[in-house]
């Protein structure tokens with residue numbers, strides 16, 4: 124007999140509200156993890172009118188990820204909130220519609236484009252270097268998280284839209300200031316049992332509307348410019364040079380793919396490509412300044428690979444840097460920036476002895492499994508060497524490691540994200556030593572759609 128939802132263990136909570144008042148939105152990922160120690164890898168929770176299965180069982184998670192789009196969809200509330208704001212892109216599309224979106228998005232983010240845009244990416248690396256050199260010379264403390272965010276905005280807009288934004292050097296009023304307001308609000312609305320913003324517009328709702336309007340104006344202009352470029356240079360139709368052009372050409376051929384879908388995917392890529400990569404970079408700094416012994420090891424690999432260069436000069440050279448890559452993988456194991464994914468089955472389903480009825484809300488949290496000793500030796504320790512080929516760690520279960528999701532909907536920006544991480548960390552540690560100014564104990568995880576670090580400051584020193 125399968126275990127039914129009603130028989131799952133879980134916190135009792137109080138009548139009607141369940142555990143709603145016990146949950147702290149920015150810390151909910153940690154709360155779900157703590158409860159997994161008490162109730163196990165599959166438990167249930169009631170949050171006001173909403174009941175959810177909370178899952179950290181690697182085999183069940185893999186099943187869900189794999190059986191898409193036919194068997195499972197992203198939680199429907201997410202689509203409702205995103206569409207409510209006019210966002211209809213690959214992240215919230217489902218079924219045949221998703222297949223069409225995915226084909227187009229994958230084309231625009233493929234390695235061929237990354238290679239073609241490598242020189243433009245190098246410009247952003249150089250700008251970042253110049254900014255940090257100044258900071259190192261003056262000895263000032265810097266907000267490196269903001270720099271990472273600006274870098275990822277610049278890269279995403281260049282690669283995806285062919286538009287050089289240069290938010291690294293500009294100050295204030297930039298696209299990133301608007302983007303910052305969008306994710307947290309979407310997260311808040313997805314998690315709110317009542318859509319208050321439809322009844323009352325508070326200050327943060329108004330700010331969110333303003334930010335979304337500004338992004339929409341910018342995207343409309345990019346679409347106009349993109350169409351004009353295609354008109355002026357019809358040869359681009361055979362060989363589009365960026366994501367925007369590829370998607371505009373595809374939209375001409377697909378009846379169901381209009382301006383709404385084009386714009387939806389532009390917003391999606393802008394949102395998905397920025398915070399995730401920037402926050403992963405921030406967490407790698409947090410870990411490398413906490414475990415300083417790894418800075419020297421990383422610098423030794425970078426020195427060897429870069430020789431006299433200040434940063435990676437050619438796309439082909441990014442293939443090396445195996446220890447740097449291990450730092451990135453280990454950072455994502457301990458600090459996954461997307462620690463929570465939400466799904467619903469489209470049919471009644473039995474997985475690993477559990478029965479989930481059609482429409483059951485399923486919250487998958489990924490870090491619990493990735494930090495258990497049965498899946499990763501000394502699972503809670505920062506040990507990048509475990510990702511090296513010669514590692515002797517007996518436990519290394521990739522089934523329990525899903526920082527980029529999995530199955531047919533795994534993150535299509537994975538390679539781009541890893542490339543950006545390599546470019547930035549190689550330049551940073553080649554030229555500077557890094558010291559955390561803010562005490563590590565005071566740096567907190569904040570969940571706001573992606574899991575970011577609370578503010579921290581670092582100091583850079585020129586390497587001799």
Ligand code: HEM
Pocket residue numbers: 188213214215225228232279391392395396397399400403460461464525526527528529530531532533534535536537539540
């Ligand atoms: C370290 C950086 C990143 C992390 C950790 C990350 C993580 C994720 C995760 C967990 C998902 C959900 C996958 C699933 O449902 O199985 C996802 C989806 C997605 N990501 Fe990323 N991501 C990163 C960077 C990027 C970048 C740079 C882009 C694009 C520029 C991007 C674009 C997308 C898109 C479009 C989706 C939706 C895919 C779909 O639904 O088919 N991501 N990402």
